[in-house]
Amino acid sequence: MTDFGFDRRSLLKGGATLLAAAATMSADQLLGYAKAWAQASPGKPEPGAKINLLRWKRFVEAEDVAFMKIVDAFQKANNVTINVSNESYDDIQPKASVAANTGQGLDMVWGLYSLPFLFPSKCTDVTDVADYLANKCGGWADSGKTYGMYNGKWIGIPVAATGALINYRIAAAEKAGHKEFPKDLGGFADLVKGLHKNGTPAGMALGHASGDANTWLYWALWSHGGNLIDKDNKVVINSPETAKSLEYVKGLYDNFIPGTASWNDASNNKAFLAGQLYLTVNGISVYVTAKKENKQIAEDMNHAHLPVGTDGKSRELHLGFPILIFNFTKFPQTCKAFTAFMMEPEQFNPWVEAAQGYLSPFLKDYEKNPMWTADPKNTPYRDVAATAMSPAGLGQMGENAAAAIADFVVVDMFANYCTGREDVKTAMSSAERAAKRIFRS
Structure with missing residues (x-):
């Protein structure tokens, strides 16, 4: 596994204002940050990688716009291609299952609930990414660990949840x-x-x-x-x-x-x-x-x-959204690097703000984002990770509990x-x- 222990100071060498500027989500500034990030990253994407990523269809347009800006910046900074397709909630699991069974068609899926647990043996171990994000972003809520870990390793990264x-x-x-x-x-x-x-x-x-x-x-x-x-x-x-x-x-x-x-x-x-x-x-x-x-x-x-x-x-x-990487992908390092990049505070905080409360992160530091209290009607959604249980309830998350909710x-x-x-x-x-x-x- 690649060690995602990025040197924070190396990202700052390109200019002291770079990270603050990236937080504005300007496309040019985000690209500048992405290039600096790519240079500092030990996990180099495979040259010319082409990734097929499936995600749920947006319910908040601004969230999707912010997500695609992150995708675009990563592509340009690393000279790779990420093809993003969107499906309704109910169509994600069947399409992901087809890919898992055939070993082709998709590299990554950003899906619902316990999707990685439907086929844990087909998921790439992303413990290095999870540990990097935990160290940088205040650690994972217990519910985040439940949504990502299986038999002591991380089989998916719980990006966020939509509070029900x-x-x-x-x-x-x-x-x-x-x-x-x-x-x-x-x-x-x-x-x-x-x-x-x-x-x-x-x-x-x-x-x-x-x-x-x-x-x-x-x-x-x-x-x-x-x-x-x-x-x-x-x-x-x-x-x-x-x-x-x-x-x-x-x-x-x-x-x-x-x-x-x-x-x-x-x-x-x-x-x-x-x-x-x-x-x-x-x-x-x-x-x-x-x-x-x-x-x-x-x-x-x-x-x-x-x-x-x-x-x-x-x-x-709550409606957890884990992202998984299939272990048959030809470009595992690109998938890992993109997963880590998209959850960096410099673009994840503006993305959370663009979602306007629709994405409640499992990483604890993101609870400090001022958007949760700027409008008191947003505040209940800040605490989703603290009240969330997995579909297994009292039991252990695994293939069976995932199948039961599906x-x-x-x-x-x-x-x-x-x-x-x-x-x-x-x-x-x-x-x-x-x-x-x-x-x-």
């Missing part, structure tokens, strides 16, 4: 009797009922929405003491605690706006911005878009963490009960069978 937090309309919540956003399960259920009664409904996805459905439904399960697997990775979904979570979610669903059982990851954004939806679980992208397209909604909305569980503890599943085992259990397809016992039994097929327990 409450987006709500302030006036509607107050009219429903909640001037302060409820922090407990009972208060949250009361708010959702009040919103429905007043014709200002809530709504969260129960369809196969990789981001929006998985995040809040795993929270609902965990908050009642339920779990898909225990600490030994034994399937324990069929339990009294799970039954309570099913009843709780059914009570919410009965007060939702119609149609949430078929929602994808864009559905709640559209409904909220159209003034049809007054509470949902989402990233900050609704607010970002509203500030640009509907300032009245932006001024009347706020964000909050999901309520604590029955034991008073906070457990949330197959919507938990989502289907809730959807089947809420829509009347199955009763509580049958829904739990169906989920138990599906999980046991995956975990082979």
Whole structure:
């Protein structure tokens, strides 16, 4: 493995103002920084390397623009090519799996949740990159380690997460009797009922929405003491605690706006911005878009963490975005160098600012970025890494837990009960069978 222990002083030799200038994200200044970085880097990209990188489609345009500036600067500074393709959340995993199985087509994937754990044997060891970034950027949050490490080594770099937090309309919540956003399960259920009664409904996805459905439904399960697997990775979904979570979610669903059982990851954004939806679980992208397209909604909305569980503890599943390098790539050093470069503070901080709260980093130093407090409505998204759990919950992340979330085992259990397809016992039994097929327990 290449040692990514860059000499900070060597980067400064090109001029004392270079790093400060790069933070403005001017294309020319960023290119100057990239060239200095390339000269100082011990991990030299392979000459003429051509990389195919797949990433999720943007929800915040400015984030994508900032990302592509980083890509462009790295290409020019190192005389390499990085072809970036974009797919919807739900299409990332199938395309990555095809590449993993065939050993061709993609070099890198910036995907969702536990994507590297679906095929850990196909991932390049990036422990050197992870250690370099940790030493430079204040260390990794524990949740970042969970999203990146497998059997003692790093198989992916958890770039950031999109916080799955409450987006709500302030006036509607107050009219429903909640001037302060409820922090407990009972208060949250009361708010959702009040919103429905007043014709200002809530709504969260129960369809196969990789981001929006998985995040809040795993929270609902965990908050009642339920779990898909225990600490030994034994399937324990069929339990009294799970039954309570099913009843709780059914009570919410009965007060939702119609149609949430078929929602994808864009559905709640559209409904909220159209003034049809007054509470949902989402990233900050609704607010970002509203500030640009509907300032009245932006001024009347706020964000909050999901309520604590029955034991008073906070457990949330956020939409982690790990980047992986396939071990069949012909250009591993180029892929590693690009991964390290894109998360350097000089361009990562402006990138985080451009994302306007949509990217919540797992590296601790990035919590200090002033954008998290410049607008108090951004602040809840700063703390996403601290509250995040992995899709394994109590268990260990691995191929099985990754497959379970990719197959919507938990989502289907809730959807089947809420829509009347199955009763509580049958829904739990169906989920138990599906999980046991995956975990082979």
